[in-house]
Amino acid sequence: MTSPGTTRKQGRSSAFVDAQPVLVNASRFRKVHSADWERLDQLVTRCEKRSVRALSDDDLLALPLLYRSALSTLSVARETSLDRSLVAYLEQLCARAYFQIYGVPTSALRQLAHFFAHGWPDAVKSLWRETLVALLLTVAGAVVGYLLVVSDPTWFYGIVGDGMANGRDPTASAAALKATLYDSKEELLATFATFLFTHNAQIAIFSFALGFAFAVPTAMLIIYNGLMLGAMMAVFASKGLGFEFAGWLTIHGTTEMFAIILSGAAGFRVGTAIAFPGRLARGDSVVNAGRAGAVAMGGAVVMLAIAGLLEGIGRQTVTGDTTRYAIGLAMLAGWLVYFYLPRRT
Incomplete structure (x- = not known):
């Protein structure tokens, strides 16, 4: 049987562990998701230089999926306090993708x-x-x-x-x-x-x-x-x-x-x-x-x-x-x- 003292120690230990942020290995995190980020970056860049019409059907289908995946990884990067350069890169990438997917108001002349x-x-x-x-x-x-x-x-x-x-x-x-x-x-x-x-x-x-x-x-x-x-x-x-x-x-x-x-x-x-x-x-x-x-x-x-x-x-x-x-x-x-x-x- 576990003594009351031991139970209290385990409770304090569990509470201490829960209070700590979940640690994510930055190198492994980049390695797992970098391919999707690069593809999203390429699609967004192509849209910016030409238009959405420049994308193939497969790319059009992949664009919103890659955007949502990038948003998810951005949320993880912020919560786990990964390096600021990665967070800034993902914020910029998600903002660019958002404007291409949802569009922005344009002038009447345009x-x-x-x-x-x-x-x-x-x-x-x-x-x-x-x-x-x-x-x-x-x-x-x-x-x-x-x-x-x-x-x-x-x-x-x-x-x-x-x-x-x-x-x-x-x-x-x-x-x-x-x-x-x-x-x-x-x-x-x-x-x-x-x-x-x-x-x-x-x-x-x-x-x-x-x-x-x-x-x-x-x-x-x-x-x-x-x-x-x-x-x-x-x-x-x-x-x-x-x-x-x-x-x-x-x-x-x-x-x-x-x-x-x-x-x-x-x-x-x-x-x-x-x-x-x-x-x-x-x-x-x-x-x-x-x-x-x-x-x-x-x-x-x-x-x-x-x-x-x-x-x-x-x-x-x-x-x-x-x-x-x-x-x-x-x-x-x-x-x-x-x-x-x-x-x-």
Whole structure:
């Protein structure tokens, strides 16, 4: 049996041991964890020099795990009073990793620069299939509209409204139609340009917004826009002014039609995500599609604004057919390079 004195001694000894901090061998501690610290340091440095996009999928998955491990070792290092240089190194490493994982608020100017440098073109590039579908529907609508009006001019009034026609209809003479292409009356042209911009902006916005209805309304709007384009072309071509009308349209139309096509593509992405969510839950699929679509739509608004400037100013002051074609085709080439040319991340 243990005597009471011995028990008291053991109790005092146990209390003394519990009061002492747990000792950790610094060299062994470094050896066990240094590999994880070095890898975390490398990943964070790569993010700082370039961006998170520079990391592979495996690195992206490892980054938060390594960060939590570093936090745990930092806590141990502080509690066991390891050397100050190690504690300072871990504090700095964890702070750098935190900013890369959770991010920090950036200025509006920096966010805007990132939108134009990466966000918008990346979103458009991801919609290339939907963009191709919207383009084909536009071309198909234009061909059908052209053939319908050529075969029976009365189709024009069922396709194009009075506001859009503005006197450009099958009953107009060649001289009257030609005057609308080169007339320098600023008030008349400014009014028509404003109407046309508003009309096309509405089509672009509705093409995206109605995508949730399985993209059916979006497809109908895109086709209808093509029908109007073909019908107008048929009126001018029938009076021998097809080339001139195409030049009149090209100076702003390449930008404007591209914006409408991108808006339709964004609507298609949302609609197909609802109809065919794949392995994701329907809600998650729609959220992912909505993000890319919203970014592309935001950029399309910028394109419509640029088209409005070309339509309201450039088309009035530039009356040469060759110059109109040159400006329009240069804008188209610029958009294609901006969206689809590979770039560094």
